[in-house]
Amino acid sequence: MNKCFIKFDNVSVRLGNKIVLSDINWEIKENENWAIIGHNGAGKSTLAKTIMGKTQVVKGSIRPLYSQNKIGYVSFDLHSWLMEEENKLEDLRSFSGKINKTTRVKDIILRSNKLSSKSLRHFLSVINILQINYLLSKNINQLSNGEIRKVIIARAMVKKPRLLILDEPFPDISHALVLINGNIFIKREKAEALHNLPIYALFKQHNLIKNDLSRNANRQSQIAPDVLIEMNNVTVRYGQKIVLKNINWQMQKGENWAIVGPNGSGKSTILKLITGDVLQAYANNISILGFKKGDGKSIWEIKKYIGEVSPDLQLRYQKDVSVFEVIISGFFDSVGIIQTPTPQQIKQANKWISIFHLNRYIHKKIADLSSGQQRMIFFARAMVKNPLLLILDEPCQGLDLTNRKQILDVIENLSKYTNLLLVTHHKDEIPKCINKIMYLNNSYAKFN
Numbered sequence: 001m002n003k004c005f006i007k008f009d010n011v012s013v014r015l016g017n018k019i020v021l022s023d024i025n026w027e028i029k030e031n032e033n034w035a036i037i038g039h040n041g042a043g044k045s046t047l048a049k050t051i052m053g054k055t056q057v058v059k060g061s062i063r064p065l066y067s068q069n070k071i072g073y074v075s076f077d078l079h080s081w082l083m084e085e086e087n088k089l090e091d092l093r094s095f096s097g098k099i100n101k102t103t104r105v106k107d108i109i110l111r112s113n114k115l116s117s118k119s120l121r122h123f124l125s126v127i128n129i130l131q132i133n134y135l136l137s138k139n140i141n142q143l144s145n146g147e148i149r150k151v152i153i154a155r156a157m158v159k160k161p162r163l164l165i166l167d168e169p170f171p172d173i174s175h176a177l178v179l180i181n182g183n184i185f186i187k188r189e190k191a192e193a194l195h196n197l198p199i200y201a202l203f204k205q206h207n208l209i210k211n212d213l214s215r216n217a218n219r220q221s222q223i224a225p226d227v228l229i230e231m232n233n234v235t236v237r238y239g240q241k242i243v244l245k246n247i248n249w250q251m252q253k254g255e256n257w258a259i260v261g262p263n264g265s266g267k268s269t270i271l272k273l274i275t276g277d278v279l280q281a282y283a284n285n286i287s288i289l290g291f292k293k294g295d296g297k298s299i300w301e302i303k304k305y306i307g308e309v310s311p312d313l314q315l316r317y318q319k320d321v322s323v324f325e326v327i328i329s330g331f332f333d334s335v336g337i338i339q340t341p342t343p344q345q346i347k348q349a350n351k352w353i354s355i356f357h358l359n360r361y362i363h364k365k366i367a368d369l370s371s372g373q374q375r376m377i378f379f380a381r382a383m384v385k386n387p388l389l390l391i392l393d394e395p396c397q398g399l400d401l402t403n404r405k406q407i408l409d410v411i412e413n414l415s416k417y418t419n420l421l422l423v424t425h426h427k428d429e430i431p432k433c434i435n436k437i438m439y440l441n442n443s444y445a446k447f448n
Helices: 044-051 076-096 105-110 117-130 145-157 190-196 205-216 267-275 279-283 299-303 311-315 323-331 343-355 371-383 401-414
Strands: 004-015 018-029 034-037 056-063 071-074 163-166 175-180 183-189 227-238 241-252 257-260 285-288 306-309 389-393 419-424 436-441 444-447
Touching: 004 044, 018 044, 018 056, 034 044, 044 056, 044 163, 071 145, 076 145, 076 311, 105 117, 105 145, 117 145, 145 163, 227 267, 241 267, 241 436, 241 444, 257 267, 267 279, 267 285, 267 306, 267 389, 267 419, 267 436, 306 371, 311 371, 323 343, 323 371, 343 371, 371 401, 401 419
Parallel strands: 034 175, 071 163, 257 419, 257 436, 306 389, 389 419
Antiparallel strands: 004 018, 004 056, 175 183, 227 241, 227 285, 436 444
């Protein structure tokens, strides 16, 4: 019989003034792999952080409570923290004149620790398993979201943790613990737990959103040019690596495109060329909404017609920004509010807050909400200006089944009011409204 590895005895956890987990009784035995399953906001991340000793336990006990050195942790929060730290370092380097110095992937994984010969063998084994040898000398800012996730996993694994906590379920899971509103609903083997997991109505709320859209949203296609995006023989390279090569592509009014491909194939680079977030956009022949890059129109004049939802944008927001400020900032394409909104802008923002049924969140801090709740808020932020083009970069990333279904339904409904450009590497996350697909691989594009 397997020995007890971690045991929760009647544990309750408080975040601020709210009890998030209530009377948790749970035991992990040695050699068991568990999944914690529940809707966004159910308490999954709080439970993981409780195992690590990072929450306020107000009742019960956890045995044994391991030190963080014995626990590997992979999460969206860690991704956000790494990018924040790198941005701070870049500011310091710029101030000190060391603009050519960067943080390499290898340094992030090893945390600047020197390796013994035994540790080196383990490090190389982890790198080979994850197949990220080619990333070691890269700067973290050059990586795709999927590549960064692999780096974070490697970072967790090189210290040989007794327990590895992941923020999404992976294949080799033997048991499942289902959380609903911070309480244990099911605790048994995975197949049985998933079979008995109630999906409820897969968020009846999406029907409310659909109805409110039909009443309140205004499609602006009548003022859109016939060609929304045009790229002629576009090539992007970083040093010796060619990310995109000889891309020729048009997106026409009325088309909804998906860009698919493996991690690192250049999907996010295509989006950054459109939004002007990479300088090489101006060294190529690119036209966006009838404006040719480099012909005098500022990036901000073009962005006012574009809405954007992406993990990168979500990462840039400070933790103490309110939900209302996040949504209002969509008018200014800024992180936070950089000028006082007009009464008309506030009215427009409130309309989209109502359409997405976000009224109860507007005074909360963005960091206090679950990933699914945050994603819906960034959809409202993108739509406040009734964009001609809505760009969605991995819109379902990090979401549970229910929230993924809700987001795909929302995208389907929004397609009636704007033109869509969606990036994903999961074909099952392509909504029915998508009628054109670009496949990216090894820097080249194919079209369907």
